[in-house]
Amino acid sequence: xxxxxxxxxxxxxxxxxxxxxxxxxxxxxxxxxxxxxxxxxxxxxxxxxxxxxxxxxxxxxxxxxxxxxxxxxxxxxxxxxxxxxxxxxxxxxxxxxxxxxxxxxxxxxxxxxxxxxxxxxxxxxxxxxxxxxxxxxxxxxxxxxxxxxxxxxxxxxxxxxxxxxxxxxxxxxxxxxxxxxxxxxxxxxxxxxxxxxxxxxxxxxxxxxxxxxxxxxxxxxxxxxxxxxxxxxxxxxxxxxxxxxxxxxxxxxxxxxxxxxxxxxxxxxxxxxxxxxxxxxxxxxxxxxxxxxxxxxxxxxxxxxxxxxxxxxxxxxxxxxxxxxxxxxxxxxxxxxxxxxxxxxxxxxxxxxxxxxxxxxxxxxxxxxxxxxxxxxxxxxxxxxxxxxxxxxxxxxxxxxxxxxxxxxxxxxxxxxxxxxxxxxxxxxxxxxxxxxxxxxxxxxxxxxx
Numbered sequence: 001x002x003x004x005x006x007x008x009x010x011x012x013x014x015x016x017x018x019x020x021x022x023x024x025x026x027x028x029x030x031x032x033x034x035x036x037x038x039x040x041x042x043x044x045x046x047x048x049x050x051x052x053x054x055x056x057x058x059x060x061x062x063x064x065x066x067x068x069x070x071x072x073x074x075x076x077x078x079x080x081x082x083x084x085x086x087x088x089x090x091x092x093x094x095x096x097x098x099x100x101x102x103x104x105x106x107x108x109x110x111x112x113x114x115x116x117x118x119x120x121x122x123x124x125x126x127x128x129x130x131x132x133x134x135x136x137x138x139x140x141x142x143x144x145x146x147x148x149x150x151x152x153x154x155x156x157x158x159x160x161x162x163x164x165x166x167x168x169x170x171x172x173x174x175x176x177x178x179x180x181x182x183x184x185x186x187x188x189x190x191x192x193x194x195x196x197x198x199x200x201x202x203x204x205x206x207x208x209x210x211x212x213x214x215x216x217x218x219x220x221x222x223x224x225x226x227x228x229x230x231x232x233x234x235x236x237x238x239x240x241x242x243x244x245x246x247x248x249x250x251x252x253x254x255x256x257x258x259x260x261x262x263x264x265x266x267x268x269x270x271x272x273x274x275x276x277x278x279x280x281x282x283x284x285x286x287x288x289x290x291x292x293x294x295x296x297x298x299x300x301x302x303x304x305x306x307x308x309x310x311x312x313x314x315x316x317x318x319x320x321x322x323x324x325x326x327x328x329x330x331x332x333x334x335x336x337x338x339x340x341x342x343x344x345x346x347x348x349x350x351x352x353x354x355x356x357x358x359x360x361x362x363x364x365x366x367x368x369x370x371x372x373x374x375x376x377x378x379x380x381x382x383x384x385x386x387x388x389x390x391x392x393x394x395x396x397x398x399x400x401x402x403x404x405x406x407x408x409x410x411x412x413x414x415x416x417x418x419x420x421x422x423x424x425x426x427x428x429x430x431x432x433x434x435x436x437x438x439x440x441x442x443x444x445x446x447x448x449x450x
């Protein structure tokens with residue numbers, strides 16, 4: 001890939017993890033990690049074409065350039081976009097595919113396009129538009145956030161290999177109509193329902209999630225991945241990306257849903273504020289305040305040397321004290337014994353400081369006793385929550401192996417817990433992390449020195 005200079009006089013040499021918004025990461029054959037993100041810059045305009053960074057450890061990032069020379073002509077003519085948003089990069093066979101979005105803030109006149117390359121570092125070649133959405137009049141409430149078609153942004157690709165035939169789906173959508181799944185042609189990477197060669201689909205596909213017009217339909221950045229033991233999990237971002245963004249989860253038996261949260265609420269029903277909160281703004285004791293984490297993609301690294309596959313949530317976050325500043329963070333994603341995704345309260349610290357071998361994760365129920373630094377993740381996800389010192393207040397704890405436990409709260413509510421080694425990002429020491437999910441859908445995350 002040719003690294004191109006940004007428009008104007010923006011110096012990218014010190015960007016590192018900064019200015020990365022709506023990120024996704026992949027690992028190439030030599031072990032290098034590549035990060036792709038929205039054409040965003042906290043200090044002003046920047047050229048378009050999808051930002052690219054690289055890293056050896058998912059901790060320190062080096063800005064590498066842009067994947068494309070600008071907004072492809074067809075997308076620019078349709079949407080007027082000056083930059084590209086929310087790239088998704090996947091490997092299919094020996095080729096890499098990048099799905100990018102073109103739009104402008106507050107518009108539903110948008111497009112998702114496809115580029116391909118032999119290597120994540122490029123060169124990338126435009127393959128045309130996959131799905132588009134047109135501007136439509138406001139609904140009868142006077143809001144543009146009604147029950148119309150989805151906005152063609154925020155692509156995420158999921159491959160369903162559970163049946164006789166492998167099926168590829170693109171999960172996409174945002175404010176203006178919710179999240180949908182559109183089936184792709186595995187050979188071309190374009191929409192299976194495209195009306196003609198070279199003509200994009202107009203969607204919408206299958207509805208997966210929708211919120212009410214009263215909250216501007218505020219759900220976006222969805223990502224679907226397989227659950228251990230079968231079925232699927234969706235992670236998606238709720239609310240305003242500038243302030244109250246947070247990540248919620250739901251699960252389904254099929255890629256196309258229905259997706260339900262821990263209490264059984266259907267994400268397609270706008271009458272309920274469904275979704276189980278798994279990551280929200282917070283401040284660890286002595287650390288910086290992190291506001292509006294979200295728009296996450298999951299990096300899955302295959303099992304090796306007897307260890308299970310590692311899954312990491314790659315997302316952006318803003319500074320509590322200066323919300324214009326955004327950067328990428330990486331956190332471990334873990335599964336409860338019954339297959340629910342939870343997110344570590346501590347950022348990923350690099351392979352040398354993390355323990356992937358789950359046979360080394362705690363197995364004694366006594367590990368959950370004692371005092372922790374506790375974060376009530378879902379108590380008020382639209383604020384930057386502070387931690388507090390306390391106990392986890394669990395009864396009848398049972399070990400289920402590999403850091404997994406089942407217990408009950410004092411009121412009898414069932415709880416699933418995952419306890420694992422981690423690294424305390426504030427104190428810079430080895431730590432233990434516990435993440436708990438109860439049957440009321442409340443998530444608690446806790447840290448203490450190892």
